[in-house]
Amino acid sequence: MWPYPKVLAHRGGGRLAPENTIAALACGLSHGFAAVEFDVMLSKDSVPVLMHDPDFGRTIAGIGNVATTAVADLQEMDAGAWFSAEFAGERVPTYAEAMAYCRRHGIWMNVEIKPVPGYETLTGGIVAAMSAACFADVASERVEQLPLLSSFSIAALHAARLAAPALPRAWLCDRIEADWQRQLAELGAVALHTNEAFLTPELARAVKHSGAALFCYTVNSPTRARELLSWGVDGFCTDRIDLIAADFK
Secondary structure, X not given: OOOOOOEEEEOOOHHHOOOOOHHHHHHHHHOOOOEEXXXXXXXXXXXXXXXXXXXXXXXXXXXXXXXXXXXXXXXOOOOOOOOOHHHOOOOOOEXXXXXXXXXXXOXXXXXXXXXXXXXXXXXXXXXXXXXXXXXXXXXXXXXXXXXXXXXXXXXXXXXXXXXXXXXXXXXXXXOOXXXXXXXXXXXOOXXXXXXHHHOOHHHHHHHHHHOOEEEEEOOOOHHHHHHHHHOOOOEEEEOOOOOOOOOXX
């Protein structure tokens, strides 16, 4: 049910590198993580870039937002200085650049489609189509090699399904809602991704009994990781790649 690695480096490098950058992917890889989760949204000119926040001010200094900034301008911005001087000058990577890096280094990707509000369908379709094109040489039955597309946005996942039906999808939800099984079926999703803080043994059993895979974010305690795995959770992402190894059991 879960043919992918069990532990993923959250946003590339967890707390050890600036999130959603090539430096983060390299950091995770240096700690043994050949599996990552990162976020993708569209620039003003509809180019997917790695970014979590729609507005500047946290990982990108200044005032403004991704949806009204062209990709060429985004790539002139500093995506590393906020983290530490060591990473000053780190660029905002395009999704194409991140995919190329991951394929070159054998890194499996959980791609969270994180659309700017109002761009859900467009983002889901573009990200899925680009993903399918990048992995066109991988047979659909080799699902463990294909990226897993996840999102909180139902509209984005529907668009992703239309654009690239062969790519696996996962529905993200903070709390598992009463209609989770219907939503998974309508989306053709293979997995449910949820906040570890709100998961219970009963909910975990129900999801697993349905035949869906179960993934949690963001697990930063080895003790909690062991507990979740004992409940049947298939995988999780972590910021603490210094505490929880890629081969954690």
